[in-house]
Amino acid sequence: MTLELFIQYLFAGITYGSIYAIVAIGFNIIYNTTGIINFAQGEFVMLGGMISISLLPVLGLPLAIVAAVVITMIFGALLEICFIRWLVNPGVLRMIIITIGLSILTREAALHIWGESIHSLPYFVGNEITSVTIAGARISPQVLWVVGACGCMVIILSIFFQTTSVGRDMRACAANRTAATLCGINTRNMVTLSFMLSAGIGALAGCVVSPITSTAYDNGTGLAIKGFTVAILGGLGNSMAAVGAGLLLGIIEAFSVHIIPLAFQDAIAISLLLLILFIRPHGLFGSRSAGLKEF
Amino acid sequence: MALLELRGLHKRFGGLHAVNDVSFGVERGLIKAVIGPNGAGKTTLFNLITGTVPASGGQVLFAESDISRKKPHQIASLGLARTFQNIKLFSDMSVLENVMVGLHVRSRTGFIGSMLRMPAGRREERRLRVQALQLLDRLGLSDFADCEATSLAFGQQRAVELARAMALQPSLLLLDEPAAGLNIYETAEVGRLISSIREQGVTVLLVEHDMSLVMDISDEVVVLSFGKKIAEDVPQSIQQNDEVIRVYLGE
Incomplete structure (x- = not known):
């Protein structure tokens, strides 16, 4: 393998890996406040892409993306308020099945609104053949947008969770819900907020990646499986580990093309998921006691 | 009454x-x-x-x-604040942060201000930190402010829980x-x-x-x-x- 090819694969891996990481962080944020896996996570990414594409002619690219993120956040909040919030003592399994139902519902609604055809946002800079050269390899500038946007999201999220009082309240809620309530924190609002945050980051990821991967109504499912694999791989609830695990999965997938046919790419993620569930269900970086607390 | x-x-x-x-x-x-x-x-x-x-x-x-x-x-x-028979501290958070969560209820910064880290939000955050430290000082816990709360000895965890409850100014x-x-x-x-x-x-x-x-x-x-x-x-x-x-x- 030449150095150019190596870098080409590496960047392809990092691009997909950062998207997987963002989806996984979305899983983690909701898992931490509620203990459930929100399988509608992938749909947020699809909605972000689709909504921005629809708004593009009206608002222009930057505003369309902002609007798509905001609308998806409202959508996330509504999902929680309408389907999760009012449940009395909901079991974890019941809530997970509800999110699977919601994901199917969202997908079907998207099919009716945007049809079966594939849409995509234009490249933010230049077009599909524009490229920058890094160490002899030719990389689309959009790749840098994706990596940059995902990196920024990770940094902003960690600042939010570490240094703001709302972020601290959310962590408190994740650590011990009863105690948080008795400190005067409205834990239900924290759950709604976690859905909004997850929807927001998912939507933004959906926008920046749309020029490269295109957006179709059924994008969400695949992403949810990849994101779930990454979340488990890193250890559920651990967002920093999800970044590492996301990049790892992305890079493994990218380099696998060199050895086995492209058609088997998805099989790699699934095999990895099964493997990790059998061998280390608490994740590569997670501690045994922290993993899968609710199951 | x-x-x-x-x-x-x-x-x-x-x-x-x-x-x-x-x-x-x-x-x-x-x-x-x-x-x-x-x-x-x-x-x-x-x-x-x-x-x-x-x-x-x-x-x-x-x-x-x-x-x-x-x-x-x-x-x-x-x-109305309480502590628990089996201590319920926020794990993965420092002693100081545990107390700050208690203080937050009494703080005035809204949600948006805190999210955007507006100047008022930052001032508030500093004020909370100072208050939390004073509270810890009164309970003789200031040396442990930056320790992870759940890593402390049992008796100290009790005191942290008490500090957190007192932070609500009950x-x-x-x-x-x-x-x-x-x-x-x-x-x-x-x-x-x-x-x-x-x-x-x-x-x-x-x-x-x-x-x-x-x-x-x-x-x-x-x-x-x-x-x-x-x-x-x-x-x-x-x-x-x-x-x-x-x-x-x-x-």
Whole structure:
């Protein structure tokens, strides 16, 4: 393998890996406040892409993306308020099945609104053949947008969770819900907020990646499986580990093309998921006691 | 009127009558203890007062308003704080952060300000930090401010939980077995701490098994047995009460 090819694969891996990481962080944020896996996570990414594409002619690219993120956040909040919030003592399994139902519902609604055809946002800079050269390899500038946007999201999220009082309240809620309530924190609002945050980051990821991967109504499912694999791989609830695990999965997938046919790419993620569930269900970086607390 | 007033409080778990028609008041500025054999319904009583478990019947009045239908977080922000028998600190957070979570209820920055880290939000954050440190200092915990809360020794975790509860600036503090698992020196220390909390104008209601501590610091004692109140009096009279002696020592 030449150095150019190596870098080409590496960047392809990092691009997909950062998207997987963002989806996984979305899983983690909701898992931490509620203990459930929100399988509608992938749909947020699809909605972000689709909504921005629809708004593009009206608002222009930057505003369309902002609007798509905001609308998806409202959508996330509504999902929680309408389907999760009012449940009395909901079991974890019941809530997970509800999110699977919601994901199917969202997908079907998207099919009716945007049809079966594939849409995509234009490249933010230049077009599909524009490229920058890094160490002899030719990389689309959009790749840098994706990596940059995902990196920024990770940094902003960690600042939010570490240094703001709302972020601290959310962590408190994740650590011990009863105690948080008795400190005067409205834990239900924290759950709604976690859905909004997850929807927001998912939507933004959906926008920046749309020029490269295109957006179709059924994008969400695949992403949810990849994101779930990454979340488990890193250890559920651990967002920093999800970044590492996301990049790892992305890079493994990218380099696998060199050895086995492209058609088997998805099989790699699934095999990895099964493997990790059998061998280390608490994740590569997670501690045994922290993993899968609710199951 | 009393700061806290329980009127005919009931709680049934299926066939079990965990709290059965319990009524008493806690006057402002007092330390009142609830005692009783295991399973008498003491912790359930606390859960009813703080709203974590809904009552089957009866009323809880706090500062003259009915809180029986209120949500736990609303009750907490009215100034009613509690600690737990089995310590519930926020893991993965420092001692300081644990206390800051308690303080946040009293802070004024809204949601958006805090999210965007506006100047007011940053000032508020600094103010919270200073307040939290002062609070830790008063409880002799300032050396541990940056330690992970759950990594501390048992007695210290208790104190952190107390600091977090005090951060809510409560008018009434509920303590669920504050001396459980502590040795006699630590217990005496806890006793002094509770008395000093009362000096600061906070009313205290506690559940405790350590009788010497209870008799030492409380102004009034309520005795529960099988969910029913069997006595309520000053400590000296409780020690002489035949019914109480029978419940504790058998016939």
